[in-house]
Amino acid sequence: MPNKAAPDASRRSETARRAILAAALDLVAEVGYAKLSIEGIAHAAGVGKQTIYRWWPSKGSLLFDAFLTLAGEGEATALPDTGDLAADMKMVLRATVDELNDPRFDQPMRALHTEIVHDPVLAADYVKRLDEPMRELKKQRLRAAQRVGQLIEDVDLDVAVDMLFGPVLNRWLQHTGPLTHDYVDHVVDTALRGLGPR
Amino acid sequence: MPNKAAPDASRRSETARRAILAAALDLVAEVGYAKLSIEGIAHAAGVGKQTIYRWWPSKGSLLFDAFLTLAGEGEATALPDTGDLAADMKMVLRATVDELNDPRFDQPMRALHTEIVHDPVLAADYVKRLDEPMRELKKQRLRAAQRVGQLIEDVDLDVAVDMLFGPVLNRWLQHTGPLTHDYVDHVVDTALRGLGPR
Amino acid sequence: MPNKAAPDASRRSETARRAILAAALDLVAEVGYAKLSIEGIAHAAGVGKQTIYRWWPSKGSLLFDAFLTLAGEGEATALPDTGDLAADMKMVLRATVDELNDPRFDQPMRALHTEIVHDPVLAADYVKRLDEPMRELKKQRLRAAQRVGQLIEDVDLDVAVDMLFGPVLNRWLQHTGPLTHDYVDHVVDTALRGLGPR
Amino acid sequence: MPNKAAPDASRRSETARRAILAAALDLVAEVGYAKLSIEGIAHAAGVGKQTIYRWWPSKGSLLFDAFLTLAGEGEATALPDTGDLAADMKMVLRATVDELNDPRFDQPMRALHTEIVHDPVLAADYVKRLDEPMRELKKQRLRAAQRVGQLIEDVDLDVAVDMLFGPVLNRWLQHTGPLTHDYVDHVVDTALRGLGPR
DNA sequence: AGATAAGCGAGACGGTACGTCTAGTCTTCTC
DNA sequence: GAGAAGACTAGACGTACCGTCTCGCTTATCT
Known part of the structure; x- marks a missing residue:
């Protein structure tokens, strides 16, 4: 009641x-x-x-809603699939960094992330309405790659997504380095090939 | 003047x-x-x-200094090297998540990261005084691994570090999932083995 | 139109x-x-x-109407006339202070008076619908007193009413002193006898 | 404490x-x-x-202080004494109504009185710092009149003051009639002579 | 040794924004 | 069309902090 x-x-x-x-x-x-x-x-x-x-219960939830109108909630339905996983991931990540470098997106996203860092309730909402759907699309693309033998079978797809997209987001949030197409290419290549020998 | x-x-x-x-x-x-x-x-x-x-010129720089007293500026001189890269990285990352899960560290670190997200000047300071030194230690350990053939030669070590540590920091900042020892083990194994087949 | x-x-x-x-x-x-x-x-x-x-055009006019339901608009038709002016005026004034001391009346009357002080339109309404009728009753009683020689002939009855009732209302509004039966007796006696010698 | x-x-x-x-x-x-x-x-x-x-604890107390700067706290030291009580009181009351008719004084005084009506604490302050001192001056003039036989001996001076000044304040607060020199002359004459015969 | 000046705890100052409350208007739906 | 309900724009309420300032007081350095 x-x-x-x-x-x-x-x-x-x-x-x-x-x-x-x-x-x-x-x-x-x-x-x-x-x-x-x-x-x-x-x-x-x-x-x-x-x-x-x-x-709105908080500035964060307002920013979240505002951000959704910017991102277009659930607009994308699938990641590109040209048959070449590396190329597709690079394309997606290049688009991501272009967005992050766009002043129109940069400030709202930073604002939203700030709120998320300190508000677990908002974070849960964010995970459910933005992170999960996007993550699912990414995992679908990875599953398709598994089917055609471009990705190993026994990998935790969540970890795979984190390894591909996490470094970029971090670099952007922490200003630890420039966000370039070169960088994301490196990340994709390295992630796919692995760090270990062979 | x-x-x-x-x-x-x-x-x-x-x-x-x-x-x-x-x-x-x-x-x-x-x-x-x-x-x-x-x-x-x-x-x-x-x-x-x-x-x-x-x-102090800003709340962020005060928080930074405060955080340094907590972290012990430049206290560690080297990462553990037992000869087994995977085991060593897991040990370090497990310690990291334990710290992130410790309430004494959690709030100050979140506060600092918030300031960094919005203050490039502070971010530069952070990179120079905390991120760079820690990153150097990690790269030293990776270089040692290269010498004994546990890590491929032609890898960008910065990207390697990002792939090993980025996902954890990300998960913590965004509350996208629980920070467990299992998770970091997965990350280390996957990063080392690579996502692609063979 | x-x-x-x-x-x-x-x-x-x-x-x-x-x-x-x-x-x-x-x-x-x-x-x-x-x-x-x-x-x-x-x-x-x-x-x-x-x-x-x-x-209602204003809070004041609403309070005025509310007050009228409390006072019973034009309920009294005449003041008591026992033949003794002083005694009758004391009786009326004692009843008045009893009312002013009654919490049920006190707050609404203060509220109404506050509005009257600042709103000449409302004040005119108040004068016409409450003050004038009451004043007429009082003047009637005074005229009766004049007829039996208990009040001098050449007195401005409005001034006489003001002198009898004004001090009480003032004391109540301004909290300048306690509103007692003694006080009103003093006022009536003094007003009737006059301040000057003889 | x-x-x-x-x-x-x-x-x-x-x-x-x-x-x-x-x-x-x-x-x-x-x-x-x-x-x-x-x-x-x-x-x-x-x-x-x-x-x-x-x-300032309240708007009323601020208005009170403001009003004091306007009135000049305790500025007057004595009422005029020409030997003619009636003339002196008329002079004082005429000055009073002139002040009440002055727009510079009117609004602040109404504001102050409104606060006093609803705030007993402020009212007590008002009585002590403004009403009492002024009342004392008035009573001194009346005592002087008693000494020269212009005022009866056995009168409550507080009541006398209320009867002389109350009606004017009342008429002003309630807008029950115009505040003229004629009116105050009537009041003074009537109060001094008394309402009763002889 | 006394003068000088800086850092210090304290807190008043002009401000901005908070989150709440109410004014008075407007809109929707019910009777 | 009046009425219950309540969302709307507007803006004051009283509080919390901002970053600056000024006040005495305590230290430390410099004649």
Whole structure:
């Protein structure tokens, strides 16, 4: 039994919702995460603060929703499959770093990741609605590679995905090095060939 | 001609410095990054706010210094070398996840990483004073493995390090899965063997 | 041509009207004037806010109506006349202070007076619908006294009423002293006898 | 033992204090009591809100202080004494109504009285710092009148003061009639002569 | 040794933003 | 068409911190 009356979603203003999400993206890109304020978003969206507090429990969840409109929730249905696993993975990862290098995506993604680092609830949501679906697509491509003998059979596909995509995300988050196409090519080649001899 | 008089470091109070760093660690562990305030740290350390602002340019750099006292700057001089690369890497990574799972380390590290994500200057400092030295140790161990034929010759060692350590850091930051010894074992085995057949 | 359609009073819900007035009185007595809100009244009355805004132009006018239901508009038809002016005035004033000391009346009256102080329109309404009728009754009693030689002929009856009732109201409003029967007796005696010698 | 550290008054900024009081007076005169906000005062005074909240417990006490700067705390030392009580009281009361009719005084005084009506603590302060001293001056003048036989001996001087000044304040607060010199003359004459015959 | 000056604890200052509350308007649905 | 319900824009509330500043006090260095 909820002790606080939930707002009636059927009456929600779609106009306001969209204005808020757009304003959040614009503002985070403009002023950066540190200076992003609910008050600023409300003002930029031409909306009362309460309208934000009514529908989002935290700045993180708002950023998450905003990010989803940017990413297009569940837009991709499959990774490219030209028959050459290495080439396909390089293509995907190159597109990823291009996105990460795009200022329009960079700031919102950093903001979202910051929230995820500190908010396990939000992180769970992120895993379920963004990470899992994307991970599934990646695993599907890897399974297809297994079928044509381009990937060993007895590998943990989650670990495989982590090894292919983790290093790039880390380098971006931690500014430990430049995000280039060369780097991702190296990562794909190394991951596929393995570090050990033979 | 500097327009702002630099503080005279020779007169700096070591007592205050230590109290501030300790209070920062205690507080971030206690209340979390989001509720961590300079004012709170100053109060907990029994110190005036100005003493913090005088010596640290940002909350991030303070957290960095605090973290260094926790990690023990440049304490380790070499990674273990029993002759078995896989076993050694598993040992190191298991120790790493144990640390990441330790509440005393978890919050300060998350706080530091948050700052790094948004502050390239701090990130550069982090890379130079923490990431680079640790990375060098790891590369030394990998070079030793190359000498005894446990690691292929023509591999980019930076990429190798990223593939071994990146997935763990990632999983921790994004809460994408549990950080277990099993997981790191999988990662090491897979990285060494490679994803491709043969 | 009115630009705002006037509500059709014939369709007005008497139930809602009464619930609102009752809720206003209850709430002002319970939480005090400062924390009295239209929203709170609407909620307590089980009524939509619009129903209040439709029928009352201001919080003051609502309080005024509520107060009228408490006072019983134009209920008294004459002041007591035992033939002894002083005794009759003391009786009336004692009843007045008893009312002012009654918590049920105290808060609503203070609220109403606050609104009157700042709203000349409401004040005019108050004068016409509450002050004037009461004042007329008082003047009637004074005129009767004049007829039997208990009050001088050439006195401004409005001034006389002000001198008898004003001090009590003031003392109550300003908390300048306790409102006792003794005090009103003093006022009546002094007013009738005059301050000057003889 | 106070549970909340009291601010250190010795460090108080006199500039800020004066700016706040002046801004409060200006604003209440300009926009009226109903639209007077702490935020507005702070802004007009070029001051942070906290500086107001630090030094005044309520809007009422701020208005009180502001009013004191307007009235000049304890400025008058004695009422005029020409030997003619009636003439002197008329002079004083005429000055009073002139003040009440002055827009510069009207709004702040109404604001202050509103707060007093609802805040007994503030009312006590008002009585002590403004009402009592003024009342004492009035009573001194009345005592002087008693000495020269212009006022009866056995009268409660507080009641006498209430009868002379109460009606004017009342008429002003409640808008029950115009505040004219004629009116105060009537009041003084009637009070001194008394309502009863002879 | 006394003067000088810096760091220090303390905390007031002008501000920004927080998250909550209410005003008054508007919209939707029911009776 | 009035009414219950409640979302909407707007903005004040009182609180928490920001980063700067000023105040005495304590040290350390320099005449």
